[in-house]
Amino acid sequence: MSIKEQVQKLKESLKDYPYARIVAATKYVGPEVNRELFVAGIHEMGENRVDSFLEKYEALKDLPIIWHFFGVLQSRKVRSVIDKIDYLHSLESISLASEINKRRKVPLKCFVQVNISGEPNKSGLDETKVISFIKSLAKYDKIEIVGLMTIAKLTFDDEVLNGYFRRMKELQTEVQALNLPYAPCNELSMGMSNDYLIALKNGATVIRIGRILFS
Numbered sequence: 001m002s003i004k005e006q007v008q009k010l011k012e013s014l015k016d017y018p019y020a021r022i023v024a025a026t027k028y029v030g031p032e033v034n035r036e037l038f039v040a041g042i043h044e045m046g047e048n049r050v051d052s053f054l055e056k057y058e059a060l061k062d063l064p065i066i067w068h069f070f071g072v073l074q075s076r077k078v079r080s081v082i083d084k085i086d087y088l089h090s091l092e093s094i095s096l097a098s099e100i101n102k103r104r105k106v107p108l109k110c111f112v113q114v115n116i117s118g119e120p121n122k123s124g125l126d127e128t129k130v131i132s133f134i135k136s137l138a139k140y141d142k143i144e145i146v147g148l149m150t151i152a153k154l155t156f157d158d159e160v161l162n163g164y165f166r167r168m169k170e171l172q173t174e175v176q177a178l179n180l181p182y183a184p185c186n187e188l189s190m191g192m193s194n195d196y197l198i199a200l201k202n203g204a205t206v207i208r209i210g211r212i213l214f215s
Contacts, residue, residue: 003033006213007040017200023068025192025210027052031059037213038063046070046089046208050077057084070208072123075099082108089113089149089189089208092125092133097140104142111149111189114171116164122151130171134183145180147187147205148172152195161195165202172203 001009014020023044024037034045034056043064047053048071057067068087078099091097091110100108112134115124125133130148137143148171152164168190175185189206191199196207 001215003036003213004040006215007037007042010209010212011041013197014200019205020200021206023189023206023208024213025070025208026056028210029214031056033214034060034065035063038065042213044068046087048072050081053081053085068208079103087111087146090123091143091145092123094133094136097137097143101140101142107142107144109144109146111147111187112145114148114150114168116150116168117153119153124150127167127171131174131178134175134180134185135178138180138182141182143182145175145183145185147185147189148175149189151192152190152199154194156194158198161198162202165190165199165204169203 021044022042023046024042026034026045027048044066046068053069067085068089069081069085070089072090073096075095082100082103083105087109089111090113092113112130113124114127114130115122116127134145148168150168152161155161168188172185172188175183187205188203191204191207193209193211196209199207
């Protein structure tokens, strides 16, 4: 199946979620595939490694791609990407917030990453620390918290996934109730190729899709 056909099939599966934004996770493909995706109608793309992102950014500068960065962003690498990305999905520390604030020219739209499953090998804040962390960002005027992001546990148990995503929606509501001008938190970045429909049922607004676009 061609990229165009895969994109069409994915969009058909989203007919009940017209507000859902697809971000193509393109870490395993080359820039020529990003270009195919753009032509097929997906204009938001995400990378999780700095070197791969920079390569594609340069190769695709002729396209008005909206760039997302998913991965752990080390403070020492902030300078090289920070004015090239539109969204960061992995904010989880004050040290990173401070470095972004120092380097960024205009406010960066950020998702606070939450380790909702509590797995030790996953990045992100424990859910109990999310509110205090967001409150601590008040002085960073180059950061806007547009939402929360999570990577759910890899499981095919729908009940477990529903629990994780439902809790993320509850956390989002708690952040919104703070009425912080720098943290509207209107977005939920959750759901990937194996669980995006469950995430959407629980309030996801941004889904990060890779494998099923290329299979």
